[in-house]
Amino acid sequence: MSDRLELSDAVASGEGWQGMVSDWSADRETFKDVSWGKAMMWVFLLSDTFIFGSFLIGYMSARMSTVVPWPIPSEVFALNIGGTDFPLILIAIMTFILISSSGTMAMAVNYGYQRNRKRTAVLMFLTAALGLSFVGLQAFEWTKLIVEEGVRPWSNPMGAPQFGSIFFMITGFHGLHVSIGVIYLTVVAAKVWRGDFDRRGSYEGVEIAGLYWHFVDLVWVFIFAFFYLW
Amino acid sequence: MVSTNIDDSEVGSHGPQSFLTKYVWSQDHKVIAIQYMGTATAIGLVALVLSWFMRLQIGFPDTFDFIDSSSYYQYVTMHGMIMVIYLLTAFFLGGFGNYLIPLMIGARDMVFPYLNMLSYWFYLLSVIILASSFFVPGGATGAGWTLYPPQSILEGTPGSDWGIILMLVSLIVFIIAFTMGGLNYVITVLQARTEGMTMMRMPLTIWGIFVATIMGLLAFPALFVGGIMLMFDKVLGTSFFIPAIVSMGESLEYGGGSPLLFQHLFWFFGHPEVYIVALPGFGIVSDLISIHARKNIFGYRQMVWAIVVIGALSFIVWAHHMYVSGMNPYFGFFFAVTTLIIALPTAIKVYNWVLTLWRGNIHFTLPMLFAIAFIFTFVVGGLTGLFLGNVVVDVPLSDTYFVVAHFHMVMGVAPVLVVFGAIYHWYPKATGRMMNQAMGHIHFWVTFIGTYAIFFPMHFLGFIGMPRRYFSFEGLEFIPESAYTLNAAISIAAFIVGAAQMVFLFNLFWSIRHGKPANGNPWRATSLEWQTPQTPPVHGNWGASLPVVHRWAYDYSLPGVEADFVPQNVPITEGETNEQ
Numbered sequence: 001m002s003d004r005l006e007l008s009d010a011v012a013s014g015e016g017w018q019g020m021v022s023d024w025s026a027d028r029e030t031f032k033d034v035s036w037g038k039a040m041m042w043v044f045l046l047s048d049t050f051i052f053g054s055f056l057i058g059y060m061s062a063r064m065s066t067v068v069p070w071p072i073p074s075e076v077f078a079l080n081i082g083g084t085d086f087p088l089i090l091i092a093i094m095t096f097i098l099i100s101s102s103g104t105m106a107m108a109v110n111y112g113y114q115r116n117r118k119r120t121a122v123l124m125f126l127t128a129a130l131g132l133s134f135v136g137l138q139a140f141e142w143t144k145l146i147v148e149e150g151v152r153p154w155s156n157p158m159g160a161p162q163f164g165s166i167f168f169m170i171t172g173f174h175g176l177h178v179s180i181g182v183i184y185l186t187v188v189a190a191k192v193w194r195g196d197f198d199r200r201g202s203y204e205g206v207e208i209a210g211l212y213w214h215f216v217d218l219v220w221v222f223i224f225a226f227f228y229l230w
Numbered sequence: 231m232v233s234t235n236i237d238d239s240e241v242g243s244h245g246p247q248s249f250l251t252k253y254v255w256s257q258d259h260k261v262i263a264i265q266y267m268g269t270a271t272a273i274g275l276v277a278l279v280l281s282w283f284m285r286l287q288i289g290f291p292d293t294f295d296f297i298d299s300s301s302y303y304q305y306v307t308m309h310g311m312i313m314v315i316y317l318l319t320a321f322f323l324g325g326f327g328n329y330l331i332p333l334m335i336g337a338r339d340m341v342f343p344y345l346n347m348l349s350y351w352f353y354l355l356s357v358i359i360l361a362s363s364f365f366v367p368g369g370a371t372g373a374g375w376t377l378y379p380p381q382s383i384l385e386g387t388p389g390s391d392w393g394i395i396l397m398l399v400s401l402i403v404f405i406i407a408f409t410m411g412g413l414n415y416v417i418t419v420l421q422a423r424t425e426g427m428t429m430m431r432m433p434l435t436i437w438g439i440f441v442a443t444i445m446g447l448l449a450f451p452a453l454f455v456g457g458i459m460l461m462f463d464k465v466l467g468t469s470f471f472i473p474a475i476v477s478m479g480e481s482l483e484y485g486g487g488s489p490l491l492f493q494h495l496f497w498f499f500g501h502p503e504v505y506i507v508a509l510p511g512f513g514i515v516s517d518l519i520s521i522h523a524r525k526n527i528f529g530y531r532q533m534v535w536a537i538v539v540i541g542a543l544s545f546i547v548w549a550h551h552m553y554v555s556g557m558n559p560y561f562g563f564f565f566a567v568t569t570l571i572i573a574l575p576t577a578i579k580v581y582n583w584v585l586t587l588w589r590g591n592i593h594f595t596l597p598m599l600f601a602i603a604f605i606f607t608f609v610v611g612g613l614t615g616l617f618l619g620n621v622v623v624d625v626p627l628s629d630t631y632f633v634v635a636h637f638h639m640v641m642g643v644a645p646v647l648v649v650f651g652a653i654y655h656w657y658p659k660a661t662g663r664m665m666n667q668a669m670g671h672i673h674f675w676v677t678f679i680g681t682y683a684i685f686f687p688m689h690f691l692g693f694i695g696m697p698r699r700y701f702s703f704e705g706l707e708f709i710p711e712s713a714y715t716l717n718a719a720i721s722i723a724a725f726i727v728g729a730a731q732m733v734f735l736f737n738l739f740w741s742i743r744h745g746k747p748a749n750g751n752p753w754r755a756t757s758l759e760w761q762t763p764q765t766p767p768v769h770g771n772w773g774a775s776l777p778v779v780h781r782w783a784y785d786y787s788l789p790g791v792e793a794d795f796v797p798q799n800v801p802i803t804e805g806e807t808n809e810q
Contacts, residue, residue, distance in 0.1 A: 025429030027779070030420040036341040040417045043447065047409060050451035054495060058455060061491050062470065068486060154467035154483070162486060165468035169459070 041208045045215045052219050055170050056226055062162045063230075071158040073228045076149065077141070091228050094137045095220065098178075101130035102217045105185075109210045112203030117192060120206060124189035127213065131182040138175050142168070167227070174223055177216045185209055257343035258769045259328045262350050264660070266324035269350075270317050271735075273357050277312035278728055280305040289721025291702060291714075299701040300388035303372030306699055307389075308364075310375030311397070314503065315404060316357055318645055322510040323408070323446065324353060326652060327415045327439045329660070333759035334436050336424025336777045338770050340414040349414070352407030356400045363389065363396035371397045374699065376500070379471040379492050383464040385478055398461045405450045405457075415443045424758075426779035430534065431798070433757045433783040434527065437534050438513020441541040442506045448545070449502035456495035463487070493555055497548035504641050505544040509537055511648035512579055515601045517783070518651055519583055521755045522598035523590030524794055526784035528582045536575035543572045553621050554628045562621045569619035576612060580605065591787070591794075595753070596670040600651025603678045604644050611640025614689065629699070632692025635685045643681045650677070650734070657738075658752045662765050663745030669737040673730050680727035687716050756797045757783040 024030060031039055063070055074087035081089070108123035145151045145167070149158070156164040188209045197203045253261060284305045287297045297305075328346065332339050340346045363370040371393035373382030381387050382394055389397075419432070419440045432440075459470040463484075471492045472484035520527040527533060549557060549565040583605055592598065614636040618624045627633065650673070657665050691713055696703070703709055751760040763773040777799040785796040791803075 021430070022428075027426050027428045027431075028421075028423050030429065034421065036417055036421055039421050040342070040413050043413055043416050044409070047413075047447040047451060050448050051454055054452045054455035054498075058459060058470070058491060058495065061488060061494075062486075065488055066486050153462065154469070160486060161469055165462065165466075165470060169462065169468075173458075 035204055037208050038204060038211070041211045045211065048215065052174075052222070055173065056222060059166045059170060060226065062166060063160075066160040066162055068160040070160050071156070071163050073230070076145075076158065077228060088228060090137065090141055091224065094134055094141075095224055097130050097134050097137070098217050098220050101127045101134070102214055104130065105210045105213045109203075109207050112192070112197070112206035115198065115203065117195060117198060120203065121189050121193040124185055124192060124206065124209075128182045128185040128189060131178050131185065131213075135175055135178050135182065138171060138178075142171075170223060170227065174216070174219060177219070181213050181216050185213065255347065257339070257347045259332050259340050259343070259346060260660070260767065262346055263325050263327075263329035265350050266320055266328060266353065269354055269357055270320040270325060273312055273361065274317035274321075276361065277309045277317060278731065280309040280312075282725060282728055284309065285721035285724040287701065289718040291704075300372060301369070302701045303374070303699075304364075304370045304388050304393070307372050307375055307377075308360075308370050312360070313642065314375065314507070315401070316360065318507045318641075318649075319408070319446070319503070320353060321649055322507060322645070323415065323439060323443055324350065324411055326435070326510060326514065326656075327443065328411070329656070330435055330759060331415055331418050331439065332422075333659075333762065333767065333771060334433050334757055334783075335419060335422065335427050336758050336772070336779060337418060337422040338772060338776070341417050341422050342414055345410050346414050349407050349411035352403055352410065356403035356407060359396055359400040359403060363393045363400070366392035366396065368392055376493075376496055377460065378496075379460060379463065379487075379489050380473070380475055380477075380484075383460065383472070384475070384482075394464060395461065398457045398464075401457050402454060405454045408446055408450060412443045412447045415439065416447065424776045424779060427758075427798075430531070431779060431782045433513070434516035434530070434533055434537070435510070435513040435757075437537050438509040438511070438516075441537050442509040445502045445509070445541050445544065446506050449499045449506065451499075452495045453499035456492055456499070459495075460492065490552075490555060493552050494549070497551045498545075500551065501548040502541075502544045504637075505540060507641050507645045509541060511604065511645040512537060514648050514652045515583065515604050516579075516586075517757070518597045518601040518655055519586050520784050520786065521655075521753050522593045522595050522601070523587050524593070524786045525586055525590040526782075526786055528585040528588075529578070530782065530784065532578055533582055536578050539575045540572060543568060543575075547572060550619055550624070553624045559621075566619055566621050570616065573612070573616060573619075580609060580612075595654075596665070596667070596674060597651045597655035597753075599671075599674050599678075600647050600654065603674070604647045604651065606678075607639050607647060607681070608644040610686075611636055611638075611644055615640060626695075627692055629697055630692035631688040631696045631698055634698050635688035635692060638681075638685045638688075643685065647678070650674075653738070655753065656759075657741070657745075658748035658765075659750075659759060659762075660766055661742050661745070662748060663741055663743075664748045664752060665741045665745055666737050669733050669740075673734045673737065676730035676733075677727055680723050680730065683723035684720050684727065687720055691716065751797075754795050756781075756785055756795050758798055761797050761799055 075085075077091050078085045078087045079089045080086075104123050104127045108120050108127060111119040111123060145164075151157070151164040151167070153165045153168050155161050188205055191197065192203070192206065197205060252258075256262060256265075283294075283297055284302065286294050287302055328340070331337070368389050368391040370389050371377070371382065372388030373390075373394060377394070377397070383390055387394075419436060423429075423432075459468075462468040463470050463472055467483060469484045469487035471489050472482075472487040473489065474485040475482050516527050516533055547565055547568045549561060550569045553562055553565075587602075614632070618627060618633065618636055654665055654670060657663070694709065694713060696709055696713060697706075703714075748765070750762065750765040753760070758777055758779070759767075761777060762771055779798045780801045781796065781798055783798055785791075785798075787794050788796060
């Protein structure tokens with residue numbers, strides 16, 4: 001171990017900019033003590049960011065260039081409860097659920113590092129359950145929009161047809177991410193429960209799953225802001 | 231240390247067992263690389279034949295009955311798409327990336343071999359989907375490789391029923407395949423280098439592949455999104471890209487979409503794609519020139535930073551493909567400026583290649599010939615790029631044969647020359663035998679001079695205004711008779727160049743058995759892939775223990791050292807003057 005360190009020290013020489021470059025480009029690993037799986041998840045999420053970024057920019061471009069009125073999201077997504085219209089109430093609940101699931105996920109990661117097998121597994125199952133209820137509410141939202149409001153991917157009785165196409169495309173693609181996440185979390189949680197990570201000696205798999213889940217959650221915040229609040 | 235390298239004791243225990251696991255469902259990066267190269271070559275041959283058909287029509291109009299205007303557009307489209315994505319991208323990253331990354335950085339394999347294997351099988355699937363589009367009703371899409379809506383999905387364009395759908399599905403599958411492979415390449419370079427292999431000691435080949443892969447991971451998403459939206463426009467009848475439109479005398483259901491949005495999404499991918507193909511080429515050429523001139527690469531750090539800067543800049547130049555599409559003039563100004571700025575790091579690279587050759591001990595081996603040919607072709611293509619990067623020059627030249635000449639020189643011929651040079655260079659490592667010299671020389675001279683004969687005259691055709699992608703030039707009074715003669719000559723050159731590729735393919739297979747046996751390091755090169763204990767390297771690459779790197783990859787003709795090259799894994803001796 002010690003001779004390895006010496007070699008890295010010899011390589012990482014220089015000060016200022018050159019020193020910084022040397023540090024980042026030292027041998028073996030650019031990101032010290034970051035496992036392959038974790039590094040790969042980060043790079044994948046960076047790539048995925050560009051996918052959602054392209055979707056959202058496409059949406060903004062369509063919305064700004066359309067000459068047909070754009071439906072007002074807070075009215076379209078209002079729910080009538082007991083005779084009163086609550087604007088955006090369903091979306092608010094969904095957002096609350098998804099953000100809470102990020103909280104339970106963070107707790108699961110924390111317990112994972114404490115090697116608390118049961119709590120980690122339970123919190124992950126809870127996260128997956130919250131994700132599942134998010135997808136369920138999304139299905140309800142889609143049904144309401146399709147059946148009651150008559151919105152279709154290719155047409156929209158309330159105005160610009162792009163409203164429907166973009167809504168189904170972006171929330172659909174995000175919903176797909178959440179669904180994949182639910183499956184992913186369930187698989188990892190089952191492994192935790194079985195004790196796989198105890199045998200492996202590291203709960204890092206939990207953290208990697210958490211990275212994905214937080215990303216999906218963060219993307220939703222942007223979709224919420226740009227699609228529903230704009 | 232977290233999973234830095236595969237535990238040495240594991241070697242041999244997870245080696246391949248049967249023929250099927252060794253050569254078909256293999257997780258060995260070297261086998262996957264060759265699978266990638268073979269598939270890319272096969273589909274590339276299809277694209278080569280398509281280019282012959284196009285040249286038959288342009289050179290000898292109305293002579294061949296089987297080519298009508300629809301099939302001509304299908305040839306144009308499929309030739310372009312196959313060459314850019316399914317041949318060059320796959321060959322450089324899936325092929326050379328897979329083969330060279332673990333060997334050159336001293337790793338036993340890619341970090342996730344199973345994912346790597348999946349990447350190849352998804353790639354194969356995407357190629358099969360693409361090829362199947364020739365056989366569906368209506369045939370392959372004829373929308374041009376840029377697939378611009380509205381025409382790409384409306385009736386009247388060949389293949390607008392099935393061809394375009396299969397094309398988009400194939401692209402989406404390709405992107406998934408690329409993402410799986412690309413994540414592997416990036417993480418392997420970042421996190422799995424051997425002891426002593428710093429980033430600034432990596433051969434430039436790895437730098438080129440590494441930066442190109444990152445660019446691919448950030449650029450393909452835009453194509454992915456554009457492809458999905460175009461597919462919805464076609465299949466579901468959404469109007470992302472289609473405005474209110476009258477087609478075939480009927481007003482369609484579409485309305486309110488923006489065709490320009492697709493162009494932006496496409497070129498946000500499309501321009502980086504040019505450099506995804508070029509950067510690995512830059513890297514490989516740097517290494518070939520240094521090795522075969524027995525001299526260290528001139529300005530290694532500059533070369534690295536030039537690759538990084540070119541990669542970054544290529545994300546903010548995309549709209550120079552859209553000067554005639556309709557754009558705010560200030561945007562045109564911005565994109566012209568960024569485009570011309572890219573010429574600076576690129577010129578640095580060209581100067582450094584030339585300065586590496588200067589006073590070098592140049593061996594005119596086959597790889598070196600191809601590397602020098604690359605510089606010649608690339609400079610011509612790069613200079614015409616400066617013409618087209620300027621808005622006022624681009625507008626009259628747009629959609630003429632000048633553009634065809636430009637991009638074939640800079641990202642068609644130039645990278646393909648690198649591919650050839652690299653194959654001649656690394657063939658002895660992969661097979662243990664040299665490729666045949668005589669056949670190689672025929673292949674080189676015919677290809678190099680022939681491609682000049684094909685593409686150089688196209689500049690003149692472009693200047694007289696000959697439009698590209700036209701099936702027939704009948705009725706265009708301004709085109710002189712001589713242009714038709716020139717076109718016939720270009721076509722003949724194209725057939726000869728194509729025939730020379732058959733010599734190359736024959737050589738490729740012939741030399742496996744009959745080539746001159748090579749030792750493990752026939753070029754006397756320093757980089758790690760030539761220092762493997764076995765040639766060809768076996769599964770796991772390095773035998774009992776990983777190599778330790780003590781120096782950069784360019785210690786040729788060191789002053790005070792007797793041997794004219796010092797491999798990267800040789801410790802630095804007392805009194806040796808060494809910069810790195």
